[in-house]
Amino acid sequence: MRDGPLEITDLLWSSSGTAVVRADAVELLRSRGQVRAAQVVSMLPARDGVLDAEAIDALGLRIHRxxxxxxxxxxxxxxxxxxxxxxxxxxxxxxxxxxxxxxxxxxxxxxxxxxxxxxxxxxxxxxxxxxxxxxxxxxxxxxxxxxxxxxxxxxxxxxxxxxxxxxxxxxxxxxxxxxxxxxxxxxxxxxxxxxxxxxxxxxxxxxxxxxxxxxxxxxxxxxxxxxxxxxxxxxxxxxxxxxxxxxxxxxxxxxxxxxxxxxxxxxxxxxxxxxxxxxx
Ligand SMILES: C[S@@+](CC[C@H](N)C(=O)[O-])C[C@H]1O[C@@H](n2cnc3c(N)ncnc32)[C@H](O)[C@@H]1O
Known part of the structure; x- marks a missing residue:
């Protein structure tokens, strides 16, 4: 992952295919001073603290459209x-x-x-x-x-x-x-x-x-x-x-x-x- 400011889409899918813990993504963004991005991620759909893969894939398609x-x-x-x-x-x-x-x-x-x-x-x-x-x-x-x-x-x-x-x-x-x-x-x-x-x-x-x-x-x-x-x-x-x-x-x-x-x-x-x- 790049140093410095991140794009939110860098964090929505893990390269190994493992679940993405929403709080980890929020914390990472906060640690880089990206308060607005952290707020956006904190509102993404999650189940038991893990980003809802189906909803995130649907979001990915909307973003790419x-x-x-x-x-x-x-x-x-x-x-x-x-x-x-x-x-x-x-x-x-x-x-x-x-x-x-x-x-x-x-x-x-x-x-x-x-x-x-x-x-x-x-x-x-x-x-x-x-x-x-x-x-x-x-x-x-x-x-x-x-x-x-x-x-x-x-x-x-x-x-x-x-x-x-x-x-x-x-x-x-x-x-x-x-x-x-x-x-x-x-x-x-x-x-x-x-x-x-x-x-x-x-x-x-x-x-x-x-x-x-x-x-x-x-x-x-x-x-x-x-x-x-x-x-x-x-x-x-x-x-x-x-x-x-x-x-x-x-x-x-x-x-x-x-x-x-x-x-x-x-x-x-x-x-x-x-x-x-x-x-x-
Ligand atoms: C900003 S999007 C650009 C998509 C498209 N080229 C366009 O102009 O709309 C960047 C794309 O690169 C893909 N990507 C990032 N790293 C990649 C890699 N190492 N190998 C293949 N695709 C990658 C992402 O999944 C994403 O679809």
Whole structure:
């Protein structure tokens, strides 16, 4: 778990699948000075002091639906596709685009629905949270889309990357969940498999993005957890220098750059910007 302030969603599911004791989560947040977050967690449904797993999974789905709406507002699918198109390995042999930490898979579902990548590109979303993966799969089937979703860890993507040289790995809103000391390992996990390229979108931390996140989440989000975590995401997003240094160490065979938008004339769509790595 990261040092410093936490997002509430960091605490709602345990990585080992064990029950989450509500009082422990509340205490942890209080110990980090997060009084409002502690109050939100203290009101979450629990049985015998343990967070009610079914209710928390349902809450997780509601939060991610709100996140999907934000992704739609920011036209994430279109933006990811426009960068990935430039990163695809040459030739017409199959290429795989893997979205790690895909949540409800709205980025790949949007790309598949609009046919924004060539037909030889296979779209696979990966997430640790099996409930989100099941919902992403259900939605893709309902929408008749040619993309699929599996449960896996972004730090162990080997199961979904068969031929690294014909794979592009993407993510959106994942990197700020990772501790700075874990970023090298995140990039290394992809580099070890020799991926052709990666492009990871996350919030550019600055006053504009924190203010914008607060305004947007107050206006559009209904869940207290979403409102809290949306602003916290912007506050704890990694600066470009941190991402670049970690990517250079973790993926030394890739040329890396952060494609920042302008700071002084911020455009809403630039709030999330990609760190792009291309194998030399
Ligand atoms: C803020 S959400 C972003 C979801 C989605 N990419 C989007 O743009 O809406 C972060 C997601 O990363 C997932 N996640 C966090 N750590 C992960 C890991 N190590 N491997 C795979 N998924 C992870 C979480 O379960 C969550 O769905």
């Amino acid at each position: 709100e996140l999907q709406r934000l992704g739609e507002e920011l036209q994430l699918g279109r933006r990811v596709a426009s960068v990935v198109r430039t990163l695809l390995p040459a030739g017409s042999a199959p290429v795989r685009v893997v979205d790690v930490g895909c949540g409800l898979g709205h980025v790949l579902r949007s790309i598949a629905a609009r046919g924004e990548l060539p037909a030889h590109v296979d779209l696979v979303g990966v997430d640790l949270n099996a409930v989100l993966v099941a919902e992403a799969s259900r939605l893709a089937a309902l929408e008749g889309l040619d993309c699929r979703f599996v449960s896996a860890d972004a730090f162990e993507p080997g199961g979904v990357i068969e031929d690294g040289s014909r794979t592009v790995v993407v993510s959106s809103g994942l990197m700020h969940h990772l501790a700075p000391e874990d970023l090298d390992g995140f990039f290394a996990a992809q580099a070890r498999l020799g991926v052709a390229a990666f492009a990871h979108w996350d919030i550019a931390p600055c006053l504009w993005s924190t203010m914008g996140a607060w305004l947007f989440h107050q206006a559009r989000m209904r869940e207290a957890v979403s409102r809290h975590d949306g602003v916290m995401s912007a506050r704890r997003a990694h600066p470009a220098e941190t991402l670049l240094a970690a990517a250079s160490r973790g993926a030394p065979d890739h040329d890396v750059e952060v494609r920042e938008g302008s700071r002084w004339h911020p455009r809403a769509l630039d709030v999330l910007r990609p760190l792009v790595g291309v194998r030399r």
